[in-house]
Amino acid sequence: MSTQAILVADLAADDALEPAKLSAVDRLVEQIRDLVRDRKLVIGDPLPTERELGEVFQAGRNTVREALQILKAYGIVEVRPKIGAVLSDRHEDAVRKLFAFQHDISPASFLDVQGYRKIIEVGIGDHLILHTTPADLDHLDAVNARLLTQASVEEAARHDFAFHEALVTLAGNRTLLTNYRLLQPVITQIMRVGKADRPVQTDTHQAHAEIIKALRDRDRVAYTYLLSRHLEYGLQFVVTDPGKGGAQS
Amino acid sequence: MSTQAILVADLAADDALEPAKLSAVDRLVEQIRDLVRDRKLVIGDPLPTERELGEVFQAGRNTVREALQILKAYGIVEVRPKIGAVLSDRHEDAVRKLFAFQHDISPASFLDVQGYRKIIEVGIGDHLILHTTPADLDHLDAVNARLLTQASVEEAARHDFAFHEALVTLAGNRTLLTNYRLLQPVITQIMRVGKADRPVQTDTHQAHAEIIKALRDRDRVAYTYLLSRHLEYGLQFVVTDPGKGGAQS
DNA sequence: ATCGAAAATCTTGGTCCAACAAATAGCTGC
DNA sequence: GCAGCTATTTGTTGGACCAAGATTTTCGAT
Structure with a gap:
């Protein structure tokens, strides 16, 4: 059991390769991921609107949008017009697409x-x-x-x-x-x-x-x-x- | 030889699963990829500036930026302040990162x-x-x-x-x-x-x-x-x- | 009065612009 | 050769407008 705790901690550190100051966009990506985790959102649940996210995290809407584009590219969220960004289960598809992206x-x-x-x-x-x-x-x-x-x-x-x-x-x-x-x-x-x-x-x-x-x-x-x-x-x-x-x- | 031509064409169609109108951002992603291919740019070569891309492809700079964020997430480009976006070889890293993402x-x-x-x-x-x-x-x-x-x-x-x-x-x-x-x-x-x-x-x-x-x-x-x-x-x-x-x- | 459809409104993402800050490549002057 | 300046470019923000879709309101038929 304690083993597993160590693992999670260790793997979380994999992202912290560059401890330097992240860009606002990257910071937002992290914050949105944290938000999802903290609120225990599941597939299909909607995220706050872009404007709300911007207000909550003190960022401009364009910045929020850039972060959402990244999350979208990762297959984490799917953004549907009007309804907003919802948690997606398209992660594997995203991996597949990315994998095949520039296969000659x-x-x-x-x-x-x-x-x-x-x-x-x-x-x-x-x-x-x-x-x-x-x-x-x-x-x-x-x-x-x-x-x-x-x-x-x-x-x-x-x-x-x-x-x-x-x-x-x-x-x-x-x-x-x-x-x-x-x-x-x-x-x-x-x-x-x-x-x-x-x-x-x-x-x-x-x-x-x-x-x-x-x-x-x-x-x-x-x-x-x-x-x-x-x-x-x-x-x-x-x-x-x-x-x-x-x-x- | 002719076979190969067919292949390239066919695979390009793989993305056209939704023949409907793409968003401007997705269109830009494609156009930038085409630009890279047409100009035969190699790793390390710089792309045009965001404003130039916007002018060439008739899109706003924010739209260009969102497209670049996607390319960046894909590990296709790396964008450095002042010098702009340069072609990157981090594609495999991006795939690896994204792949490990889903692993519990x-x-x-x-x-x-x-x-x-x-x-x-x-x-x-x-x-x-x-x-x-x-x-x-x-x-x-x-x-x-x-x-x-x-x-x-x-x-x-x-x-x-x-x-x-x-x-x-x-x-x-x-x-x-x-x-x-x-x-x-x-x-x-x-x-x-x-x-x-x-x-x-x-x-x-x-x-x-x-x-x-x-x-x-x-x-x-x-x-x-x-x-x-x-x-x-x-x-x-x-x-x-x-x-x-x-x-x- | 009730129900349902149509219309008006409101919200939200999509796109673009303008502006400023920060960083830095490249030039300028010494 | 080097220090410093300048211009260019990305980073970020706020605002504006549009289109599409959800919501509410309106209103007519029963």
Whole structure:
């Protein structure tokens, strides 16, 4: 218990790297965060109006607005016209957006991301083989089935990602899942490109189904092989440079 | 080549989820990003002054400032009095800070992060066994050696993380490394707690050395075993709830 | 008199301007 | 070469206006 208290204190100090005088805007950001904490506001609760905040904290409204823009960028608040700033749960979205903000869009980047996915999705294989329940696998089937029910490339990419997301979810590690989701924009982008030329939904669905089957059979080797092949399959549509066949380095 | 052009266009559309009219501030954020891209500005280059930006893009200075606050929060620019906004390379720091923001500080969270690390660091084992060069291993030794050269808990945690970071770096995947680094604040926090009670630098150094040896021997099983044990070892200092001995679930 | 709809009003965020303070880059004079 | 001055630029504030949406008021129909 005392351990936890120490932790909180220590981590609070992470922000105090520059003990020097903060700008009024930064000070306001802190004060508003404190306000939220002190009043124990929860998601959806409204903050005071900009004018009130300015009055309470002795700052101009423009200064308050700049602070709110920062909080907004952090996904802490969402400001709706007229109703004002309300506490938001879009934090993860903000992280995701920020993460993808200036990711370069190059074939090398795609290759890298697919390599990452291979490490992750193959890496959780041991756990999946051991711990997935029939219900889990049925759920995967259900998610996979959605791949066949629509036509839009955008939709297909989303459902494709949903399958892999569900797979990673089964690893039962929240940190891993959060990190994997960070790449959602990039991954769905890869998928869109892969599916742009011609619809490959049935192929994808089939590949997913085989992967599920490998899990049902608790066949670690098949899982690894099928998953690797599946991820590499998508790559050949992305790396179009040489025009030749294989895409392995 | 044409593929790449399509990609860039498509990803630009990712932000256009709400095709409705953007606010002037959001529009400015985009315009400034475009400006940076068009002029091929690099890290350290200065942007036009706030008044110039306002004139060029037909916006008031306050609006420009709000846009700059967002860019600043994103780690894209750093604005210094008098000289103005200059392009910054703090983007990853901003992501890291924002990411750590949401992480609650609980034993469960620690357990989760350690589980994540196990998945990652064990997961790259195959690649490491196959591809690490003697030079790589010497580098690991050098990084590990630093663990013995100082006393501060803070320093020790940093060097401890540096070793694991170096390990992940050897996997040769930039995406993975970026994601792993995201957890730096949380991981070093875990390490600080683990080392708070008494100095265990020699133990840690020893454990690292054994892991390196396993890589030298290209012994996949030993690598997995030693790494898992090492990561679980740190955990027993975190989960202090029962006060009894073992901490395995 | 009661209810509901329409209109007027009031509040609030969005944007812009003007002004001043503080900091400092760059010039000026020695 | 250096001290000091000046002009420029960001930091901050207050005020103004607009548009949109919430609130209240008004007023007609029943």
